[in-house]
Amino acid sequence: MSRILGPDDVRRALARIAHEIVERERIDGLVLVGIADRGDHLALRLSREIAKIEGADVPVGVLDITFYRDDIGLTAEAPEVHETRIPFDIAGRTVVLVDDVLFTGRTIRAAMDALTDLGRARRIRLAVLVDRGHRELPIRADFVGKNVPTQLGDDVRVMVSEIDGEDGAVVEERPAGPALREAHA
Amino acid sequence: MNEHLLSMHDVTADDVIRILDTAESFREVGTRVIKKVPALRGRTVVNLFYENSTRTRISFELAAKRLSADVINFSSGGSSVSKGESLKDTALTLQAMGADAIVIRHASSGSPFQLTKWVRGHVLNAGDGTHEHPTQALLDLYTMRERLGRLEGLRVAIVGDVLHSRVARSLSFGLVKMGADVTLVGPATLIPPDAPQWGVQVSHDVDGVLPKLDVCYLLRVQTERQRLEYFPSVREYARLFGLNRARVGLLPEGSLIMHPGPMNRGVEIDSDVADLPQSVIEDQVTNGIAVRMALLYLLLGGRHADAADEVAGG
DSSP states (O other): OEEEEOHHHHHHHHHHHHHHHHHHSOSTTEEEEEETTTHHHHHHHHHHHHHHHHOOOOOEEEEOOGGGOSOTTTSSSOOOOOOOBOOSOOTTSEEEEEEEEESSSHHHHHHHHHHHHHOOOSEEEEEEEEEOOOOSSSOOOSEEEEEOOOOTTOEEEEEOHHHHSSOEEEEEOOOOSTTOOOOOO | OOSOBSSGGGSOHHHHHHHHHHHHHHHHHTTSSSOOOOTTTTOEEEEEESSOOSHHHHHHHHHHHHTTOEEEEEESTTSGGGGTOOHHHHHHHHHHTTOSEEEEEESSTTHHHHHHTTOSSEEEEEEETTTBOHHHHHHHHHHHHHHHSOOTTOEEEEESOOTTOHHHHHHHHHHHHTTOEEEEESOGGGSOTTGGGGTOEEESOHHHHGGGOSEEEEOOOOGGGOSSOOSSOHHHHHHHHOBOHHHHTTSOTTOEEEOOSOOOBTTTBOHHHHTSTTBOHHHHHHHHHHHHHHHHHHHHSSOOTTSSSOOOOO
16 A cells, blocks of 8 residues: 555645636635535635635635446445535536546546536536546546546545545555456546 | 344344435435436336235335436235235246336235245335334334434334334334333233344333333324224224323423324324324325435345456555
């Protein structure tokens, strides 16, 4: 197991992403939607960083994409459900989706479908803390904390202090083989 | 979780918590403009109703539709049942048509269990005779937890015709499983003789029980299931056990009044009592959809026993 991000790296990466967001997007009409159950914490922190830079309050929501997954019925047990709480209308807004790890792109596909059911956003952007490659869908991130080359079989885990006690990211190397884990990230 | 939901004995306390937590997410879906998610696209749910039902059938139908499953409603009238087709042959027909889940209501206790012997899909008991009605119990548990914040230690009285009530059985088993304190209240003729073995208390004095309750759960007086006379008259029942304004005054502040419906206003519950703010009968109906969505999702959302190779999610 090797560490790819420490607590300071996470802080710096989020601060930089926050700067990039305010540079590229209009602040009014901007909302952040984190994907449960790590992305929502990252979205909250991005909102705080943006408040520091611009003095503006950017609304934050949390989105659970479970019901939109494309592997329901393929896993042994029904995937665990988290909370969705988006206390604002996304219609006409610029939504920055926030997730911890970008991998196959399937989670983001599901998130876009879920958002579409909630309203017609003006545009959807994507911010991730770690991009580990191996996309299976034509999806890319607009804001990336760190690009990390990985093997397909590796396990990449982002930790946030709110859940895991500390911030960081690790790669657990696993030989890709017939027993390949098909992650949904 | 078990492959079927036939009885509250099929679920553990952990399962109950998982079902209620999942239902909370579906409650949120129910508040959206688009109250539908694609989770069970391509699955077929059959509602097989051999007994009349309004809310349970509609609730299951809505739950399946909001999960994007295809729904077939089957009722015994207007089907081959009126030509004498047996439950087994009907089940095999539905099986051949590819039903992934069968929701069954039947007047015979145990028929959902029988059904599991004949079909490969998941079976959900929507009420079988005087046996069980587990989805009603789960939506009641959901409503109690939502309103009162917990289940453990709740003091609940189930008042009325317990003997004929599948709701009372399922709810008692569920509440006892979750650590609640249950008292069955009714005339001695309407309390099942084996009730002490359920882990509940029994009382025949409704006025003595009411001041010590968090939930007063009223049962419908089921005239259609009474072959014998269990009490002298409906008027006497209403006087001795019906929840009227005066009795509501005995309930502690913040306690709930619940009823599984359909209500006999003026018998087990006075009409104006049913419309009081502490009466959460409409919440029970709304929550029923979310709880049934959770059950369908949890049963059908996992890989079926004879499905293809494992693909782990993450």
